[in-house]
Amino acid sequence: MTSAEFIHRPVMFEEVMGVFTPLEAGVIVDGTLGAGGHSQGLLERGPQRRVLGLDRDPSAVEAASGRLSRYSERFIALHKEFDDLDGALAQACQSDNRFCGSPVGLLLDLGVSSPQLERGERGFSYRLEGPLDMRMDPTRGQTLAEVLDQVDLDELTSLLRMNGEPRFAYRIAKAIMAGMPYSSTTQLAEVVKSAIPAAARRTGGHPATRVFQALRIKVNNELEKLETALGKAFKLLLPGGRIAVLSYHSGEDSIVKSLFREQVTGGCTCPSRYGCVCGAVPKASYVIRSKAPSAGEIEENPRARSARLRAIEILEVDDSSDGAGNG
Ligand SMILES: C[S@@+](CC[C@H](N)C(=O)[O-])C[C@H]1O[C@@H](n2cnc3c(N)ncnc32)[C@H](O)[C@@H]1O
Structure with missing residues (x-):
């Protein structure tokens, strides 16, 4: 670029x-x-x-x-x-x-x-198709796919809860674990969305915004x-x-x-x-x-x-x- x-x-x-x-x-x-x-x-x-x-x-x-x-x-x-x-x-x-x-x-x-958010291939965006990456430094560290592979349900729930998704952390974490492995960020975003009660989906922005942010914070420490x-x-x-x-x-x-x-x-x-x-x-x-x-x-x-x-x-x-x- x-x-x-x-x-x-x-x-x-x-x-x-x-x-x-x-x-x-x-x-x-x-x-x-x-x-x-x-x-x-x-x-x-x-x-x-x-x-x-x-x-x-x-x-x-x-x-x-x-x-x-x-x-x-x-x-x-x-x-x-x-x-x-x-x-x-x-x-x-x-x-x-x-x-x-x-x-x-x-x-x-x-x-x-x-530019990081707008390039689907970096894996930060829930709107743009891309790999489960999210590393700010693509030359080192674990990708999102690798992180998800290693966490258990409790860890995933608490990292979502602490980093921005306090309300439905457990439901979302459970749905994410059940849907593994993922071929793209948009597929993950759909799973997150469907884990949220329909009434809550109608308010606020896309529920994947907070979840993707929480995952990004974890991937990049x-x-x-x-x-x-x-x-x-x-x-x-x-x-x-x-x-x-x-x-x-x-x-x-x-x-x-x-x-x-x-x-x-x-x-x-x-x-x-x-x-x-x-x-x-x-x-x-x-x-x-x-x-x-x-x-x-x-x-x-x-x-x-x-x-x-x-x-x-x-x-x-x-x-x-x-x-x-x-x-
Ligand atoms: C919001 S942007 C900064 C924009 C910048 N102030 C400008 O005017 O263009 C944040 C940048 O910080 C980098 N970054 C985030 N965490 C970092 C870290 N721990 N060490 C070095 N760079 C980091 C990201 O890769 C990204 O390029």
Whole structure:
């Protein structure tokens, strides 16, 4: 796919750019490069910035590299997963010493890109015929077919329940197991649909939307990777550095919310009416606690509708006082 064909409209573009405005120079990591829309904005609006773009999908890396080739002086794209943030930074530093040292920013725009969803052969879409794949990185890991082959009914029920299909998880899981093996995504989608009571089928969107999302999250280990990446970013970013995360699913948003809160409160668990009396030291402050896209953006780009943007700034912490009053 050429960069002209690989099109994804960046979500909450102005809001994301706004988070990074104070960071005029330094390395910003775009951990979810996709088609490169956010990276392009970061490069255009910060002539002193360097951007390291990562994606686990080689076709995204290729397309974004082509699109952003005019910035090759200060842009590097790597086929890497964002939970390997430290490894990616080391690799970028090795290839260009202007990328050495601690980064000042990290952007994660989670989930899948439009080109991934719109190509049936990738197996993400319940509408387009394709194989049971769903791997964002088609060069490694287990396909959806392999995952389904290994899970039992209890595991499948709980992964559907936890990742977006709380109501009919058991019925759907049972129907999926009974219908194995599948020759295509559309066949799987039909089985999911028929497992849902007729009355419930008439409300909301296609029931396979939530089920396919839950399966995709499992196939790609999305929640574990998000936790690892944020844990590393809290340690790696310079004081004054900023982290912005766009999530599209309550499971990922609640991870971001709770990890950000832990940084902002310093892990203080005192009841809020007393203020913090345990001596916990905040390690970050909120830049954006939680923001949804405008109604206008959702109308123009319906894929933005479930987006939530959260952002924090890393604070300078005097290590000698860290946790002094704890216990
Ligand atoms: C919503 S798209 C990003 C779109 C991008 N912001 C733009 O403006 O075009 C998400 C991208 O993140 C990638 N991705 C998801 N999880 C990843 C991970 N753990 N490591 C690296 N890339 C990941 C996907 O392959 C996909 O290309």
